[in-house]
Amino acid sequence: MKARATETQRKTRIQMENEERILDAALEEFSVHGFRGATIDRIAEHAGMSKPNLLYYFRRKQDIYESLIARLLVKWLEPLQELDAVGDPLPELQSYIRRKLEMARDFPRESRLFANEILQGAPRIKRLLESELKPLVDEKAEVLKGWMKAGKINPVDPRHLIFSIWSTTQHYADFDVQVQVILGPDRGAAGRFEDAARYLETLFLEGLRPNEKTVAAPRPLEG
Amino acid sequence: MKARATETQRKTRIQMENEERILDAALEEFSVHGFRGATIDRIAEHAGMSKPNLLYYFRRKQDIYESLIARLLVKWLEPLQELDAVGDPLPELQSYIRRKLEMARDFPRESRLFANEILQGAPRIKRLLESELKPLVDEKAEVLKGWMKAGKINPVDPRHLIFSIWSTTQHYADFDVQVQVILGPDRGAAGRFEDAARYLETLFLEGLRPNEKTVAAPRPLEG
DNA sequence: CGAAATATTGACTGTTTGATAAAACTCTAT
DNA sequence: ATAGAGTTTTATCAAACAGTCAATATTTCG
Numbered sequence: 001m002k003a004r005a006t007e008t009q010r011k012t013r014i015q016m017e018n019e020e021r022i023l024d025a026a027l028e029e030f031s032v033h034g035f036r037g038a039t040i041d042r043i044a045e046h047a048g049m050s051k052p053n054l055l056y057y058f059r060r061k062q063d064i065y066e067s068l069i070a071r072l073l074v075k076w077l078e079p080l081q082e083l084d085a086v087g088d089p090l091p092e093l094q095s096y097i098r099r100k101l102e103m104a105r106d107f108p109r110e111s112r113l114f115a116n117e118i119l120q121g122a123p124r125i126k127r128l129l130e131s132e133l134k135p136l137v138d139e140k141a142e143v144l145k146g147w148m149k150a151g152k153i154n155p156v157d158p159r160h161l162i163f164s165i166w167s168t169t170q171h172y173a174d175f176d177v178q179v180q181v182i183l184g185p186d187r188g189a190a191g192r193f194e195d196a197a198r199y200l201e202t203l204f205l206e207g208l209r210p211n212e213k214t215v216a217a218p219r220p221l222e223g
Numbered sequence: 224m225k226a227r228a229t230e231t232q233r234k235t236r237i238q239m240e241n242e243e244r245i246l247d248a249a250l251e252e253f254s255v256h257g258f259r260g261a262t263i264d265r266i267a268e269h270a271g272m273s274k275p276n277l278l279y280y281f282r283r284k285q286d287i288y289e290s291l292i293a294r295l296l297v298k299w300l301e302p303l304q305e306l307d308a309v310g311d312p313l314p315e316l317q318s319y320i321r322r323k324l325e326m327a328r329d330f331p332r333e334s335r336l337f338a339n340e341i342l343q344g345a346p347r348i349k350r351l352l353e354s355e356l357k358p359l360v361d362e363k364a365e366v367l368k369g370w371m372k373a374g375k376i377n378p379v380d381p382r383h384l385i386f387s388i389w390s391t392t393q394h395y396a397d398f399d400v401q402v403q404v405i406l407g408p409d410r411g412a413a414g415r416f417e418d419a420a421r422y423l424e425t426l427f428l429e430g431l432r433p434n435e436k437t438v439a440a441p442r443p444l445e446g
Numbered sequence: 447c448g449a450a451a452t453a454t455t456g457a458c459t460g461t462t463t464g465a466t467a468a469a470a471c472t473c474t475a476t
Numbered sequence: 477a478t479a480g481a482g483t484t485t486t487a488t489c490a491a492a493c494a495g496t497c498a499a500t501a502t503t504t505c506g
Contacts, residue, residue, distance in 0.1 A: 038259075172386075
């Protein structure tokens with residue numbers, strides 16, 4: 001009888017299809033206008049169904065939003081999860097950066113939804129950040145510290161290092177309009193992506209100060 | 224008679240005071256909830272005046288928003304304006320990064336307002352970005368290219384370099400909640416700022432690959 | 447002072463919004 | 477085919493919303 005009951009009940013074909021359509025439409029709206037700015041009417045319209053019908057699947061606006069955020073966070077943490085302690089430090093970081101950049105390219109709406117929520121002070125997911133995000137970052141910060149102690153990467157604050165990877169990569173999703181205005185229409189989306197990837201690789205590996213190290217002759221050093 | 228007339232008329236003491244209070248309250252609301260999510264009622268309440276009184280100074284919601292954005296953009300471009308072509312490249316970049324970081328620290332609401340607008344696709348300021356921001360970036364990109372040709376900084380895409388400075392610094396304003404969750408309460412705001420400044424200096428100058436160059440022995444190289 | 451200019455308020459309007467109830471319809475499994 | 481679960485619609489509501497208006501209060505300045 002009740003579709004949205006918490007009971008352990010398997011979902012109908014129609015239920016799965018409609019929930020999918022609703023969440024997709026909601027992602028479109030919430031990611032652009034934030035929680036308050038988005039309206040059920042527009043989400044329903046975008047999903048091609050009546051408002052009461054939408055509310056049959058998700059009782060309240062907030063329920064849609066929370067479903068969206070929950071599934072988002074899992075996907076969002078994947079790249080960092082994959083950062084491998086036993087891998088080679090620099091290539092490992094490099095591929096982390098690339099994975100994050102790919103996510104910005106392939107899931108810009110998810111990136112914006114997340115940005116919007118944090119921008120608003122994360123009222124609805126602060127708990128989740130503390131229970132899910134923080135422990136993961138703590139764990140990976142230790143991995144980075146290990147690499148630094150072994151002299152494999154420059155000794156810096158590992159958490160700020162992670163921030164800089166997040167911010168530089170997500171920038172291409174969150175600030176896409178601005179990026180396009182500045183880069184102009186010359187290069188398409190694919191070109192912009194490759195330019196960004198190449199630049200970030202140089203930035204994170206070499207920095208901006210020029211010298212001969214770019215020929216990449218690894219020399220073991222103290223500390 | 225009309226306070227909000229476009230006529231060249233000087234403003235009353237009360238007018239200036241109230242417009243200031245309104246804009247400050249509006250910044251608070253718009254920066255968190257975006258244009259749609261913010262309401263005139265809340266802005267009026269925050270400004271300590273009745274809604275009709277607020278609407279006496281700004282006829283429409285959009286007028287407040289546009290006033291806010293207009294004055295914001297000018298301030299926002301200042302640091303980049305100051306990037307000096309005749310200065311020493313690396314210190315010049317370093318102080319640009321620091322100025323941006325200081326703005327993120329001192330004007331987080333402005334940063335969030337801007338982020339919110341861009342996230343929404345910049346519907347209200349795309350024109351301004353094209354007419355104000357793009358030419359400035361183009362100009363400074365040329366400056367950076369000059370430095371690269373002179374071998375003063377590593378040859379990278381200058382526009383992406385600018386993006387990375389914007390994103391890494393503004394991250395501390397826009398994603399402040401997340402930053403605080405991850406860094407924990409140990410270090411206060413001032414400590415976080417100094418840590419960020421130190422980290423970004425290392426990142427942008429040295430990158431993460433460790434080697435002996437940190438002793439900073441400038442050697443002229445081929446172009 | 448006192449009159450004109452400016453500022454503030456309360457009462458109101460039409461619309462949008464989140465949400466509900468009940469009736470009508472459709473699908474699915476027997 | 478049909479009963480019952482599942483789905484959709486029509487009609488509706490109260491609150492929140494942007495914005496207006498005329499009346500009242502306050503400030504400014506000759």
